Amino acid sequence: MENKEALVNYCLRIGDSSLVLAQRLAEWCSNGPMLEEDIALTNISLDLFGQSRMLYNYIAELNGKGETEDSIAFGRNERAFYNVLLSERPNGHFGDTIVRGLLVDAFNFHFYTQLQNSKNETLAAFAEKSLKEVTYHLRHSSEWVVRLGDGTEESKEKVQASLNDLWKYTDDLFEMNEDDIVLVADGIAIDLTAIKPLWLETVTSVVKRATLTLPENGYMHKGSRKAVHSEYLGHLLCDMQYLQRAYPDAKW
Amino acid sequence: MDNQGDVWEVFIQSKPGLAHKHVGNIHAMGKEMALQNARDMYTRRQEGTCIWVVKMEDVTSSVPEEDGSFFEPANDKIYRQATHYVMPEGSKNI
Amino acid sequence: MSDLDKFLKKIENNVKIEPKDWMPDGYRKHLQGQMSQHAHSEVIGMQPEGNWISRAPSLRAKVILLAKIQDEAGHGQYLYSAAETLGKSRDEYINELQTRKAKYSSIFNYPTLTWADMGAVGWLVDGAAIVNQVSLQKTSYGPYSRAMVRICKEESFHQRQGYEIISHMALGTPEQKEMAQDALNRTWWPSIMMFGPHDADSARSGDAMKWGIKVESNDELRQRFIDKTVQQAELIGLTIPDPDLKWNEERGSYDFGEINWDEFWAVVNGDGPCNDQRIDHHIKAHEEGRWVREAANAYAQKNN
Numbered sequence: 001m002e003n004k005e006a007l008v009n010y011c012l013r014i015g016d017s018s019l020v021l022a023q024r025l026a027e028w029c030s031n032g033p034m035l036e037e038d039i040a041l042t043n044i045s046l047d048l049f050g051q052s053r054m055l056y057n058y059i060a061e062l063n064g065k066g067e068t069e070d071s072i073a074f075g076r077n078e079r080a081f082y083n084v085l086l087s088e089r090p091n092g093h094f095g096d097t098i099v100r101g102l103l104v105d106a107f108n109f110h111f112y113t114q115l116q117n118s119k120n121e122t123l124a125a126f127a128e129k130s131l132k133e134v135t136y137h138l139r140h141s142s143e144w145v146v147r148l149g150d151g152t153e154e155s156k157e158k159v160q161a162s163l164n165d166l167w168k169y170t171d172d173l174f175e176m177n178e179d180d181i182v183l184v185a186d187g188i189a190i191d192l193t194a195i196k197p198l199w200l201e202t203v204t205s206v207v208k209r210a211t212l213t214l215p216e217n218g219y220m221h222k223g224s225r226k227a228v229h230s231e232y233l234g235h236l237l238c239d240m241q242y243l244q245r246a247y248p249d250a251k252w
Numbered sequence: 253m254d255n256q257g258d259v260w261e262v263f264i265q266s267k268p269g270l271a272h273k274h275v276g277n278i279h280a281m282g283k284e285m286a287l288q289n290a291r292d293m294y295t296r297r298q299e300g301t302c303i304w305v306v307k308m309e310d311v312t313s314s315v316p317e318e319d320g321s322f323f324e325p326a327n328d329k330i331y332r333q334a335t336h337y338v339m340p341e342g343s344k345n346i
Numbered sequence: 347m348s349d350l351d352k353f354l355k356k357i358e359n360n361v362k363i364e365p366k367d368w369m370p371d372g373y374r375k376h377l378q379g380q381m382s383q384h385a386h387s388e389v390i391g392m393q394p395e396g397n398w399i400s401r402a403p404s405l406r407a408k409v410i411l412l413a414k415i416q417d418e419a420g421h422g423q424y425l426y427s428a429a430e431t432l433g434k435s436r437d438e439y440i441n442e443l444q445t446r447k448a449k450y451s452s453i454f455n456y457p458t459l460t461w462a463d464m465g466a467v468g469w470l471v472d473g474a475a476i477v478n479q480v481s482l483q484k485t486s487y488g489p490y491s492r493a494m495v496r497i498c499k500e501e502s503f504h505q506r507q508g509y510e511i512i513s514h515m516a517l518g519t520p521e522q523k524e525m526a527q528d529a530l531n532r533t534w535w536p537s538i539m540m541f542g543p544h545d546a547d548s549a550r551s552g553d554a555m556k557w558g559i560k561v562e563s564n565d566e567l568r569q570r571f572i573d574k575t576v577q578q579a580e581l582i583g584l585t586i587p588d589p590d591l592k593w594n595e596e597r598g599s600y601d602f603g604e605i606n607w608d609e610f611w612a613v614v615n616g617d618g619p620c621n622d623q624r625i626d627h628h629i630k631a632h633e634e635g636r637w638v639r640e641a642a643n644a645y646a647q648k649n650n
Contacts (some may be wrong), residue, residue, distance in 0.1 A: 026399045026408075029415055030392040030627070033635025034256060035423050036278055036289040038392075042416045043292050049409045056405075070404045094638045136291075143284050150648070151641025158637065236400075243403035243461055250519050252403040252461070252511070253643045254636050256436045259427070276496070277427050279436065281639070282646035293420055296413075297500070316367050 003186060006179040008059050009082065010189055015055030016083035019073060020233070021104060022048035023240055027091055040140060047133040058122055074244035078234045084224045085172045088233045092162065095148050095155070099162040101141035106202040107173045108134040110195040119187040142206045149210025163207070164215045171220035258307055260286040262294055265302040272304050357558045362488035365431035373557050377487055378432050380559065382439045385425035386450035388418045390624050394458040395467060403461060410507050411464060417504070421497045428489035444629050446616065453536045455618030462515050462529035468508015470537040470575070476505055477571045478541065486558030509578060516582040530579065531587045539610045541568035572600050
């Protein structure tokens with residue numbers, strides 16, 4: 001396969017985004033506003049861990065160098081992670097987590113909808129499975145944004161602030177680089193410029209139902225395509241990779 | 253108002269064609285949250301194809317003190333059971 | 347026949363008591379205490395295991411641990427819901443937990459210091475809980491019994507995952523083996539304390555047995571747990587930290603050493619290593635969730 005490297009990078013981007021967001025959502029365990037919500041958030045986290053594992057295994061297979069899902073997850077430093085910037089944002093309060101969820105879920109929904117048509121059969125099958133999961137994630141986050149936006153004055157104020165704060169990381173979702181160009185030409189990857197209006201439409205309709213205001217487009221942070229991250233990612237990885245790094249010879 | 257929400261009784265259909273069966277309850281604020289919470293609580297192991305949720309306060313139950321007047325009158329009406337009837341020797345498919 | 351006679355006859359004939367049935371006040375109170383303690387234990391028990399989710403050493407171990415803790419949240423919910431049928435709301439039960447009027451299993455007041463503790467907790471703590479819960483499936487209160495049946499079905503993988511973790515470590519590198527033995531050393535005694543005081547010292551056990559809430563005594567259940575666990579430790583080369591542990595041919599059971607009841611009561615009464623941390627964590631999450639619950643309630647009132 002000629003464009004193997006591009007394909008590997010592409011899979012890393014999707015897998016890393018799922019992994020990092022899953023790791024973040026798992027932090028909610030025993031911290032949710034209700035027992036039922038603890039279960040809901042960890043369900044989403046489990047789906048996302050599952051997605052990252054599928055892609056890491058695929059990458060290992062593509063590379064054929066004896067890597068495993070774990071060596072890929074635990075063996076790379078922050079400058080080799082390609083997760084979108086939104087995924088590493090700290091959980092903040094429940095509203096921050098929910099808004100981050102909405103912005104990512106809406107992206108994933110349209111992304112996987114289109115990726116189902118990828119000429120790469122593995123990616124197409126992966127997208128089909130993932131779409132079912134993210135459709136539910138989007139429903140979960142959308143309904144919560146509506147409840148919080150149209151709930152009390154306090155909740156409206158909080159969740160509007162979450163939306164305003166996180167908005168500046170949304171353009172990063174749609175960044176494309178040379179890998180995209182090569183793979184789009186092959187019919188493997190998705191032209192992200194095409195899904196941006198779909199994403200905006202979904203987000204806008206939820207924001208409207210939630211009686212919130214869509215933020216103005218100001219300065220946008222980017223960098224995930226070049227593995228340039230916030231400081232938060234390093235700490236997340238430190239935690240996640242600790243045992244594998246401290247005991248490299250051990251099998252668990 | 254801060255509380256854990258209403259209690260909703262949860263009914264799950266485990267396969268198409270089967271009746272919805274009561275499995276327990278969950279707390280939720282509103283119908284959509286009740287459905288989602290029921291889904292996350294009771295179908296994590298592929299237990300279901302359809303979920304009903306009903307607010308507990310909307311369920312009316314008979315009470316044990318009425319056991320006698322409610323259920324015992326059915327005891328002597330065994331003619332409602334198919335096994336009550338003796339079919340002629342040799343009859344089939346009935 | 348008096349209400350009490352009818353009630354006792356049902357217990358005698360193994361007919362379950364249901365929420366709307368008449369029951370003695372003491373029966374209701376005992377159940378409220380026991381079931382809420384059980385529910386709180388599931389919920390507080392999420393914390394010591396949750397301590398290792400972010401650091402699980404493989405993606406497989408991570409999702410298994412997360413799924414297991416999630417089950418525990420679910421089991422807490424089933425138990426609160428069964429306890430609510432006794433005429434007390436989950437809000438009231440939670441309030442009793444946070445004001446320390448209610449107890450939960452003291453085992454969760456010990457810290458989880460290494461990954462091997464995830465093994466020891468699953469293997470020993472869930473193992474002890476399962477012995478207790480299997481027995482409680484036969485409890486006389488219908489909603490409690492049904493919750494136990496469901497919980498036992500779901501928990502079948504919990505103990506196995508713990509044993510898998512600790513056996514990999516016990517058979518792994520010297521450092522791993524050391525962590526495994528250390529976890530067993532720290533977890534063994536607290537796990538066998540989980541069954542509660544000796545029958546002779548257990549004040550409320552008598553009523554609980556008479557009313558069919560408990561079907562087997564603390565000492566019977568503790569013995570069953572020890573008997574089945576010793577072989578599992580030996581198989582993976584770990585030593586149970588009890589010099590008096592010895593097979594008793596005559597009884598067909600293991601004899602074991604004296605439990606440190608001073609430690610047990612100290613932890614029960616709030617002086618375990620993590621009592622404050624666990625309750626503070628619970629209160630913090632609850633307080634931080636207040637505005638969310640309020641918003642959801644306000645929204646539901648406008649839109650239902």
